[in-house]
Amino acid sequence: MVMNELFADRAAIGSESRLAQLFGGQLGPDGIKFSAGNPNPDLFPTTQMQAAFNTAIDTAGNHLFEYQEVAGPIHLRQQLANRGHQTAGINATADNVLVTQGGQQAIDLVAKLLLDVGDEVAVEAPTYVGALASFDQYSPTYLDVPIEDDGMDVDALEALLQDHPNIKLVYTVPDFHNPTGVTMSVAKRKRLVELAEQYHFYILEDTPYRDLRYHGKSLPAIKSFDRHGRVIFISSFSKILMPGLRVGWVIADELVINKLRQLKETSDLESPAIMLHAVSAFLDNNDLNQHVANMLSTYRHRLDAMLTALKAYMPENVHFTQPDGGFFIWLTLPEGVDTQSLLQNVVMPQAHVSYVPGQVFFAHQNIKNGVRLNFSGVNEQQIDAGIKRLAHALSVTTVHSA
């Protein structure tokens, strides 16, 4: 018997990790990467964070390295509840907060809490690939909901719910959606909560980009309209501070938080207290909103540069979204184009540009003509040159051949 016959069914599912498809591929020295999804490390407040680590150790001493509370320190949970109120209109106390290992663990714990094999989950099409990778482990049945320029098509969701009344979970990235960059309107947010009440499902509201708005006014979180504990709100410091902190959090009803805390305990016991106390000290001693505001201008210029370049260079039959924030713009190429083979055969070798082919962002990997472009990790000169080269490659191949 081969040993890997002993693996669980979920290990076979993971044999082609969705996340692995996000990376890889070599570009030459003039290469321009639109395939990343990372914040700009030049904007990291590393000096202040080093001070915060030292403050945490100086304050708590040896105690900092003992076993601690699973949910995270009360002071940090209060800070996060307060921030949820200030920035997203959410009413919550520290008891409604669970600190996690980044947003990814928050997604995984919610999936672990809710999903038995075959359970129905509605996801935006396309959606965040890391959520799909996490859901995959619990072998759900995916149902796709189209996404429009003002977010998830809630009429389509309602039609789906009529046919599938047992949908347990609707996953959404309402603000500057990954991969499309679009933002859900307030009207749709309210309607989604009403549907959750009517059809008895949980909404998982994933908001890593919510504070990275470069144009227009911030919208209240879906969670702010929640009256009956239908919304599980998650966020993280990965995009507004640094991803290496691995600090995310959940805001939800106490019933849900208590169960998630138990699942966290059996998953990794607790997060490292020094990370949580350092973040807490950083928040005490620095103005996070000012730090975010300082980042916004860098990212705003990059977004604007990419939209300008797309308008200037792209062929007419390439559609692109026009986000107000976040990290990504989504291209829709003519039907029939496979952006994976296009990348390998044309775009990387000829244009020396990379992007993420859209297929990986669809639960069923059945749509092949999308492209995710990242603008946060490239400067304005690179954006102009790279989009020009990409547009040229698309003009001479795809568009004519499709």
Place this chain on the structure above:
Amino acid sequence: MVMNELFADRAAIGSESRLAQLFGGQLGPDGIKFSAGNPNPDLFPTTQMQAAFNTAIDTAGNHLFEYQEVAGPIHLRQQLANRGHQTAGINATADNVLVTQGGQQAIDLVAKLLLDVGDEVAVEAPTYVGALASFDQYSPTYLDVPIEDDGMDVDALEALLQDHPNIKLVYTVPDFHNPTGVTMSVAKRKRLVELAEQYHFYILEDTPYRDLRYHGKSLPAIKSFDRHGRVIFISSFSKILMPGLRVGWVIADELVINKLRQLKETSDLESPAIMLHAVSAFLDNNDLNQHVANMLSTYRHRLDAMLTALKAYMPENVHFTQPDGGFFIWLTLPEGVDTQSLLQNVVMPQAHVSYVPGQVFFAHQNIKNGVRLNFSGVNEQQIDAGIKRLAHALSVTTVHSA
């Protein structure tokens, strides 16, 4: 519909968290806690670790807070492979190592890799409750293997395998076992590997206490006898450095490591790089073996004091194990005694002493006359006074009434 009807089956299992039973209960000012399982924080190298955090930040700067490798930094994985060779006789390279969020995540990822609902897992009876809590999430079928003074009863395991040839996983804590303190003999280690080859199962060798030996000579790891990738070795820095680091690791065949890495990626993306680089810098700049050696004398005196007190004070019909290391001694009270109600009704109110009632350490929670005593968290005066009081309470109640 009540919202918690939407929870997955595994959430119902967790409704009485096994781990929650480990804590709680108030003692008066003269109370003595034998119920803990924590290392002594006075022995933590906090100053050196603070220096290591600063070294990590000074060396890598902003890059330290970017997304990194899922498996952990190559330098740390080499250090861990080398340590496995030096201290446990394991032949491994960095490619055989995955760094995890403490030993708990290592256990959880292995369970996630192997266990479908109903799969058979053999566990020592009693065994580590945190492993049971993690396995519980994947709804296996537990099969109990008795434990003897030289470790798991491998004859009993073989008899079990004849009736249950589909056992996928045998979980063991071979060194200074939690909760009994016993150590598996070399002969049994070799035999266990032979059984794994013959009956096609994985051995999960969990070794958090392996370096905490106070008497006698260290034994080679079960993994050191592994020829065909049947053994998954896990350990952590929680007991030999500090638990708050939340740094553990797996040593296994590359096939297994690659799958576990994928599962870690979908569980929490990666561990915080600063923790891993700080531990790595600590190992570069300090002598971990010397640090452990310095701790041993404190713990040795406590173990010896507890064994002396048990011999002096305990009634004849209370059996106790005589460990050579670790944190725990196991008492077996006369059959019919329920140590949970004894604790609540007699021991805590009268003797002002706490212990962990043994029931929680059995997969089926069907054995009620065991007691786990911790000696690492109490000094010699407390040990003498506490065991005397405990023995008195047992003498006047249990032993006569049973």
